Amino acid sequence: xxxxxxxxxxxxxxxxxxxxxxKSRIERLLxxxxxxxxxxxxxxxxxxxxxINSEYLIGELNQILKTKxxxxxxxxxxxxxxxxxxxKTSRINDLNLNRWKEYEDIITDSLWVLEKRDKSGAHKADYxxxxxxxxxxxxxxxxxxxxxxxxxxxxxxxxxxxxxxRLSRNGIGIELNADVVKLxxxxxxxxxxxxxxxxxxxxxxxxxxxxxxxxxxxxxxxxQFVFLHPPYWDIIKFSKKKNDLSNAxxxxxxxxxxxxVIDNTxxxxxxxRYLAVVIGDKxxxxxxxxxxxxxxxxxxxxxxxxxxxIVKNFDTTKGKMNQKELWRYRALAGGFxxxxxxxxxxxxx
Numbered sequence: 246x247x248x249x250x251x252x253x254x255x256x257x258x259x260x261x262x263x264x265x266x267x268k269s270r271i272e273r274l275l276x277x278x279x280x281x282x283x284x285x286x287x288x289x290x291x292x293x294x295x296x297i298n299s300e301y302l303i304g305e306l307n308q309i310l311k312t313k314x315x316x317x318x319x320x321x322x323x324x325x326x327x328x329x330x331x332x333k334t335s336r337i338n339d340l341n342l343n344r345w346k347e348y349e350d351i352i353t354d355s356l357w358v359l360e361k362r363d364k365s366g367a368h369k370a371d372y373x374x375x376x377x378x379x380x381x382x383x384x385x386x387x388x389x390x391x392x393x394x395x396x397x398x399x400x401x402x403x404x405x406x407x408x409x410x411r412l413s414r415n416g417i418g419i420e421l422n423a424d425v426v427k428l429x430x431x432x433x434x435x436x437x438x439x440x441x442x443x444x445x446x447x448x449x450x451x452x453x454x455x456x457x458x459x460x461x462x463x464x465x466x467x468x469q470f471v472f473l474h475p476p477y478w479d480i481i482k483f484s485k486k487k488n489d490l491s492n493a494x495x496x497x498x499x500x501x502x503x504x505x506v507i508d509n510t511x512x513x514x515x516x517x518r519y520l521a522v523v524i525g526d527k528x529x530x531x532x533x534x535x536x537x538x539x540x541x542x543x544x545x546x547x548x549x550x551x552x553x554x555i556v557k558n559f560d561t562t563k564g565k566m567n568q569k570e571l572w573r574y575r576a577l578a579g580g581f582x583x584x585x586x587x588x589x590x591x592x593x594x
Contacts, residue, residue, distance in 0.1 A: 252329060259322040264315045267322075275306050297329070301347035337469075337518065339390050352383055357557040357589070367407050367436035376474050376523055380557070380589065381405040384470065385412050388519045391440070393469040394460075398451040398510040403429035405472050406446070410438040417444075417463060419451045419510070422484050450488050452505035456513045468513045471520035475503055478536055480527050496534060504543045511547075514594050519552070520544075525559075525587035531579065537588035544592050555589040 251274075258270040278286070278299055286297045305325045312318040328343040340348060362368075362377040381404060385395060391413040397405035400418025402425065409416030410433065420426045426448045433444055445463055447454055460466060476483055476491035478499045483491045490506075493499035511520055522544060526536045545551060576583050 252326065255322060255326055255329070259319055259326070262315070264318060267315070267318055268310055271306050271309050275303060275310075278303060278306075297344075298347045301344065301349075304346065334390075337388055337390070338386065340387070351387060355553060355555050357555055359558065366411070367432045368404065369402065369432065375401045375404050378404050378408055380521075380523060381408040381472060382412070384472070384519075384521055384591075385409065385414055389414055389470050392442075394463075394465050394467070395470045395472070396456075396468045396510060396513070397472040397474070398506055399472075399474045399476075400429055400446060401425060401474070403432045403446070406433055406444045407436045410436050410442060410444055413438070413440040413442055415443045415463070415465070417447065417456075417459060417468075419447045419449055419454055421448075421450055421486060421489055423448055425483075452488070452502060452509055454509070456510065460513060466513075467515045469515055469518050471510055471514050472523070473503075473506065473510070473520065474523040475506070475540070477525045477527055478534070480525075496536070496539065499536075500539055500543055503540055504546075507544055507547060511549075511594065516594055518594055520549070520592050520594065522590045522592070523587065524590075525584060528581065531581070533581070537590070541588075541590045544590065549592040549594055551590065552593050553589075553591040555591065556586050557589055558586055559584075 254270065254274050258267045258274075261267045261270070281299055284299050286299050286302065287295070305321070305328075309318055309321045309325070312321060328341070331343055333342040334340060335342075340351075359377060359379050363379055363382070368378050381395075381397075385405075385408055389395060392415065394415045394417065395405065395409050397416065397418045400406065400420040403418060406416040406418050406429070408414075418429065420429060426446055429446055433446070443463055445459070447459055457466075460468070476489070478493060478496065479491055481491060483489055486492065488502070490499055490502050493502055514520060522540055524537050524540050527534050541551065541554070572583050575581075
């Protein structure tokens with residue numbers, strides 16, 4: 246079904262004055278859409294490829310069928326035509342607010358319960374400490390446009406950069422460990438992109454790497470979104486390097502190092518744009534260390550506006566895998582609670 250045929254059929258229905266005839270035409274259109282195998286319907290308009298979620302379209306057409314008056318029927322038809330033909334987007338993303346119902350998978354609540362990690366394509370869960378792909382997917386889609394630049398200051402195995410390739414964003418990742426950079430490059434090579442984008446990995450220290458030079462080499466001057474997913478202090482030792490945040494001797498030293506990462510990486514973030522910090526808390530000598538809120542304060546000290554605090558679940562870490570009963574016993578005996586969440590803090594510069 247070509248886009249012009251879709252619009253022509255819907256407009257043709259709106260021009261009728263008989264409610265039964267209108268609904269009959271909508272029913273035929275629904276049957277035609279139902280023949281499509283994919284959930285995405287692709288159309289071209291002025292040589293631009295446009296995709297529409299078939300479930301969204303079916304939902305809108307079914308709403309038209311439920312109407313009781315011709316006035317209400319034509320209202321919904323005209324609203325659908327507007328959604329299909331006119332884009333209403335903001336400065337920071339490509340979401341068409343005329344079709345806002347189409348984005349049911351975009352989370353707008355502050356509690357994220359994600360049951361399974363995305364393991365499709367190049368995404369793997371074999372690197373200890375990487376975050377699930379749904380996190381960068383959600384933020385990239387909501388806070389950037391196609392062609393924008395995303396910076397991940399703790400690139401790890403390349404999760405954010407893989408999502409950049411999938412979503413047609415340019416990405417730069419900084420990673421301290423050479424072996425992990427090699428792993429990330431292998432993962433990125435296995436991820437294909439429909440559109441040409443630049444995805445670059447830099448081996449270096451996020452507190453010191455000259456980002457202005459790296460951006461200039463890549464062909465841009467600024468970044469539109471920054472991800473900061475640091476080590477959760479010393480829960481996992483990622484290397485033996487002194488400048489690795491996981492080797493900080495005290496929480497104060499960890500925060501000082503993290504602050505330097507903020508200063509360096511966010512210096513290239515455009516004013517008015519966003520950064521996210523993904524982090525969890527930890528226990529130390531029987532005391533809960535609110536690492537998440539400490540890092541939140543480090544960002545706010547630098548004048549950034551806190552836009553949201555998101556609590557995300559996690560079930561089993563590698564360190565606790567197959568030890569649920571043991572950890573439950575320890576919790577009962579020690580008077581503490583087992584970590585089942587981490588934080589995502591969203592800030593605006």
